[in-house]
Amino acid sequence: MATQASRAAGRLMISPAVILLFLWMIVPLGMTIWFSFLRYNLLIPGDNPFVGIENYQYFFTDPNFWPALWNTLTLVLGVLAITTIGGILLALLLDQPMFGQGIVRVLVIAPFFVMPTVSALVWKNMFMNPVNGLFAWIARTLGFAPFDFLSAAPLFSIILIVAWQWLPFATLILLTALQSLDSEQLEAAEMDGAGAVSRFFYIMLPHLARAATVVILIQTIFLLSVFAEILVTTNGGPGNASTNLTYLVYSQSLLQYDVGLGSAGGIVAVILANIVAIFLMRMIGKNLET
Amino acid sequence: MARTVTTQRKVIVTAIAWTIAIAIFFPILWTFLTSFKTEADAIATPPKFLFFDWTTENYTTVQGRSNYFLHFWNSVIISVGSTVAALIIAIPAAWSMAFVPGKRTKDILMWMLSTKMMPAVGVLVPIYLLFRDTGLLDTRIGLVIVLTLMNLPIVVWMLYTYFKEIPGEILEAARMDGANLTREIIYVLTPMAVPGIASTLLLNIILAWNEAFWTLNLTASKSAPLTQFIASYSSPEGLFYAKLSAASMMAIAPIIVLGWFSQKQLVRGLTFGAVK
Amino acid sequence: MGQIELKGVTKQFGDVEVIPPLDLQINEGEFVVFVGPSGCGKSTLLRLIAGLEDTSGGKIFIDGKDATDLRPAQRRLAMVFQSYALYPHMSVRKNIAFPLKMAKLSQAEIDKKVEGAAKVLNLSSYLDRRPGQLSGGQRQRVAIGRAIVREPAAFLFDEPLSNLDAALRVNMRLEISELHNSLKTTMIYVTHDQVEAMTMADQIVVLQAGRIEQVGSPLDLYRHPRNRFVAGFIGSPKMNFIGGAEAAKHSAHEIGVRPEHIKAGQSGEWQGRVTVSEHLGSDTYLHVQTDHGLINVRADGEIGLHHGDTVWLTPDPACIHKFDANGMTI
Numbered sequence: 100m101a102t103q104a105s106r107a108a109g110r111l112m113i114s115p116a117v118i119l120l121f122l123w124m125i126v127p128l129g130m131t132i133w134f135s136f137l138r139y140n141l142l143i144p145g146d147n148p149f150v151g152i153e154n155y156q157y158f159f160t161d162p163n164f165w166p167a168l169w170n171t172l173t174l175v176l177g178v179l180a181i182t183t184i185g186g187i188l189l190a191l192l193l194d195q196p197m198f199g200q201g202i203v204r205v206l207v208i209a210p211f212f213v214m215p216t217v218s219a220l221v222w223k224n225m226f227m228n229p230v231n232g233l234f235a236w237i238a239r240t241l242g243f244a245p246f247d248f249l250s251a252a253p254l255f256s257i258i259l260i261v262a263w264q265w266l267p268f269a270t271l272i273l274l275t276a277l278q279s280l281d282s283e284q285l286e287a288a289e290m291d292g293a294g295a296v297s298r299f300f301y302i303m304l305p306h307l308a309r310a311a312t313v314v315i316l317i318q319t320i321f322l323l324s325v326f327a328e329i330l331v332t333t334n335g336g337p338g339n340a341s342t343n344l345t346y347l348v349y350s351q352s353l354l355q356y357d358v359g360l361g362s363a364g365g366i367v368a369v370i371l372a373n374i375v376a377i378f379l380m381r382m383i384g385k386n387l388e389t
Numbered sequence: 390m391a392r393t394v395t396t397q398r399k400v401i402v403t404a405i406a407w408t409i410a411i412a413i414f415f416p417i418l419w420t421f422l423t424s425f426k427t428e429a430d431a432i433a434t435p436p437k438f439l440f441f442d443w444t445t446e447n448y449t450t451v452q453g454r455s456n457y458f459l460h461f462w463n464s465v466i467i468s469v470g471s472t473v474a475a476l477i478i479a480i481p482a483a484w485s486m487a488f489v490p491g492k493r494t495k496d497i498l499m500w501m502l503s504t505k506m507m508p509a510v511g512v513l514v515p516i517y518l519l520f521r522d523t524g525l526l527d528t529r530i531g532l533v534i535v536l537t538l539m540n541l542p543i544v545v546w547m548l549y550t551y552f553k554e555i556p557g558e559i560l561e562a563a564r565m566d567g568a569n570l571t572r573e574i575i576y577v578l579t580p581m582a583v584p585g586i587a588s589t590l591l592l593n594i595i596l597a598w599n600e601a602f603w604t605l606n607l608t609a610s611k612s613a614p615l616t617q618f619i620a621s622y623s624s625p626e627g628l629f630y631a632k633l634s635a636a637s638m639m640a641i642a643p644i645i646v647l648g649w650f651s652q653k654q655l656v657r658g659l660t661f662g663a664v665k
Numbered sequence: 666m667g668q669i670e671l672k673g674v675t676k677q678f679g680d681v682e683v684i685p686p687l688d689l690q691i692n693e694g695e696f697v698v699f700v701g702p703s704g705c706g707k708s709t710l711l712r713l714i715a716g717l718e719d720t721s722g723g724k725i726f727i728d729g730k731d732a733t734d735l736r737p738a739q740r741r742l743a744m745v746f747q748s749y750a751l752y753p754h755m756s757v758r759k760n761i762a763f764p765l766k767m768a769k770l771s772q773a774e775i776d777k778k779v780e781g782a783a784k785v786l787n788l789s790s791y792l793d794r795r796p797g798q799l800s801g802g803q804r805q806r807v808a809i810g811r812a813i814v815r816e817p818a819a820f821l822f823d824e825p826l827s828n829l830d831a832a833l834r835v836n837m838r839l840e841i842s843e844l845h846n847s848l849k850t851t852m853i854y855v856t857h858d859q860v861e862a863m864t865m866a867d868q869i870v871v872l873q874a875g876r877i878e879q880v881g882s883p884l885d886l887y888r889h890p891r892n893r894f895v896a897g898f899i900g901s902p903k904m905n906f907i908g909g910a911e912a913a914k915h916s917a918h919e920i921g922v923r924p925e926h927i928k929a930g931q932s933g934e935w936q937g938r939v940t941v942s943e944h945l946g947s948d949t950y951l952h953v954q955t956d957h958g959l960i961n962v963r964a965d966g967e968i969g970l971h972h973g974d975t976v977w978l979t980p981d982p983a984c985i986h987k988f989d990a991n992g993m994t995i
Binding site: 105106108109110112113115116117119120123124126127128130131134189192193195196197198199200202203204205206207208209210211212213214215216217218220221222224225226231233236240263266267268271272275310313317320323324326327330331344345348349352353358361362364365366368369371372373375376379380384 | 399400402403405406407409410411413414416417419420423432434435436478479481482484485486488489491495497499501502503504505506507508509510511512513514515516517518519538541542545570595598599601602605606615616617619620622623630633634637640641644645647648649652653655656659660
């Protein structure tokens with residue numbers, strides 16, 4: 100609903116954003132795709148011959164690939180399970196009347212604002228360290244041998260750290276969704292004879308389903324590219340026990356200088372993320388209709 | 390109408406909620422306490438919670454040894470710079486999509502969102518090589534460019550959802566009253582959208598401040614923001630808990646404070662308006 | 666000044682023709698009301714005149730000059746919106762001053778005009794408040810104030826009273842009428858409420874599906890509707906329509922009788938049974954089930970008929986409207 104003149108102005112004003120994003124998306128991605136078909140190592144000077152799908156063959160047959168894929172999925176699913184279930188429970192709790200609700204909220208949300216390198220270092224050294232860490236002290240006090248988290252269960256430890264960072268995110272969004280639930284709906288259900296448990300399963304949970312889906316999809320996008328936590332705590336080790344796809348590509352391209360191979364890995368990561376993205380975009384797109 | 394809740398129930402809920410909240414917050418609290426301990430107290434067994442000799446020595450040591458303020462300043466410039474740049478590009482775009490929507494507006498919005506879905510690692514190699522060849526590696530301007538483009542979709546989206554809530558009739562009234570496009574945006578739209586623009590600004594500063602893929606991969610020393618500075622504590626300083634804690638507190642304190650102010654907007658920004 | 670003329674104006678949204686070619690002449694100083702059911706194109710027509718939408722064809726003349734391609738601000742028209750469209754971040758004073766500021770008037774002149782408008786509209790004590798602190802009626806007056814300070818060629822009102830409660834609506838209706846009497850400026854007023862149209866207009870333009878069904882003074886439309894649509898739309902309660910044999914008696918396809926033109930009594934032409942009776946004291950409304958369908962009757966004063974009573978109805982023969990098969994008045 101507007102005039103020609105304002106429509107022309109609209110096109111003019113949207114173009115910088117569109118052009119910049121288009122370049123940002125198409126140029127590097129195009130280069131990645133191109134590189135992934137070349138034999139291209141920064142340590143080996145000379146031509147970079149076209150080798151077809153050789154890099155992809157190497158990448159898929161790399162002994163680190165399948166563990167990395169497996170680690171990526173374990174990391175994503177582990178964190179999702181903890182944060183979604185924990186988030187729903189926490190949201191239900193925080194929605195109850197209590198003293199100092201504002202402060203409780205503030206405390207719970209705080210970990211989300213901690214930069215990944217800090218949370219990784221703090222957890223690694225001050226909590227999970229087998230000698231001086233707080234967990235080791237608790238174990239010794241209770242009469243157990245201290246557990247060396249990052250050597251014995253590196254992936255599990257990283258899942259814990261990442262889940263701690265994302266639990267507030269899930270809680271905050273689910274709590275917001277919960278508070279948007281019309282209280283008359285709950286009262287109507289109560290008048291209809293539904294008890295607290297039934298009200299949770301028949302009214303609240305369906306209402307939360309949408310927000311929970313959004314939480315899961317958005318977290319998946321971010322969790323597929325967890326990087327700093329791994330770099331700081333384990334460097335992907337021991338061996339490849341905590342290497343995910345992102346870290347694998349990083350080590351191939353910036354540590355081993357194999358541009359071709361790293362690019363092939365990058366494309367694989369893009370494809371994986373896009374599968375999730377399609378679902379997320381459908382959700383958000385539906386919301387745009389209104 | 391809210392019903393009265395028995396005090397007993399409220400007390401129980403309060404106790405449970407506070408216990409859980411403190412447990413979640415504990416790593417930050419512990420870091421805070423440790424940052425004021427001597428190194429010996431920091432690794433004492435049993436751990437000392439409150440009764441130790443409080444000292445601010447760690448903070449001065451960290452600043453002296455690793456030039457904290459340089460990195461702090463880098464973080465400020467990179468996060469604020471990229472956010473402001475993104476806002477300047479995004480405000481006109483969001484205006485256009487909210488008030489002169491065309492048939493393709495929805496597609497453009499979704500496409501912008503899709504660029505955000507691309508994992509950074511997919512373009513790591515070309516960006517790294519482009520930066521190396523253009524001398525942008527380890528420069529603040531280089532990071533500002535990358536983070537601007539990275540956060541642009543979120544900024545456009547957030548502004549779009551805020552602008553959508555401003556009734557178009559008000560802008561039409563301004564047009565009838567003789568305002569041209571520039572004045573319409575300066576005198577009417579922007580003042581009305583100030584809360585939305587402010588929260589967009591805040592959330593994006595937070596996201597840029599904590600960004601830890603590009604900052605780690607594209608900087609080394611002179612333009613390194615706090616993410617990289619802390620990562621450099623990985624070893625061997627990581628074993629000096631008090632200093633590690635002091636450095637950590639300095640890196641996260643400003644942003645936690647900002648974050649507490651923008652809780653509500655956070656939900657909206659991070660879910661692209663799907664949850665409000 | 667303030668004469669507006671539309672010549673062959675059309676509007677399409679994509680492939681949908683909202684307004685087929687339309688001609689209309691609005692004379693200087695007239696109060697013209699566009700009325701019609703929702704979706705009839707009356708708001709679009711107003712926005713075309715305002716310049717907030719482009720015409721797809723045809724010309725718009727304001728005071729004899731072609732204004733078709735002028736920007737809204739250049740047309741010397743002022744508009745009052747349905748939502749009032751006040752600037753929430755500005756005080757009442759700044760809201761009213763905004764168009765003057767855009768016209769780059771001196772501060773002294775602006776102050777003088779704002780004070781003047783505030784006085785006329787009883788807003789003087791609210792000048793430093795924000796719109797959010799005002800009641801609906803006050804906001805409405807601020808919107809009008811913002812329109813009158815510009816001394817426009819014509820005022821455009823887009824359903825300005827629909828957000829007010831019933832009592833306030835009657836008040837504002839009077840205020841706007843008074844304003845028109847004192848300013849004598851052309852006003853174009855869009856509404857879906859035929860009561861507003863009847864009470865305020867010099868000329869009513871009845872629209873349906875983008876077409877003008879009839880133009881005329883309120884009583885003209887009431888007494889001589891050109892077709893069945895206008896007959897049914899103007900007047901409250903609505904006209905009763907009766908077809909079949911009863912209409913054939915008057916050699917018409919269908920006849921229409923207004924509720925106030927039917928007498929209820931112990932004897933008469935049509936026998937029926939009262940289904941609902943509404944007693945207002947001043948009037949009595951009867952809903953009567955007859956062989957010719959449900960007929961509404963409006964009687965002056967109180968008549969003691971209730972649910973279930975049998976009643977005879979007699980239409981006033983001078984006030985029977987006759988329509989042909991196409992719905993046109995015979």
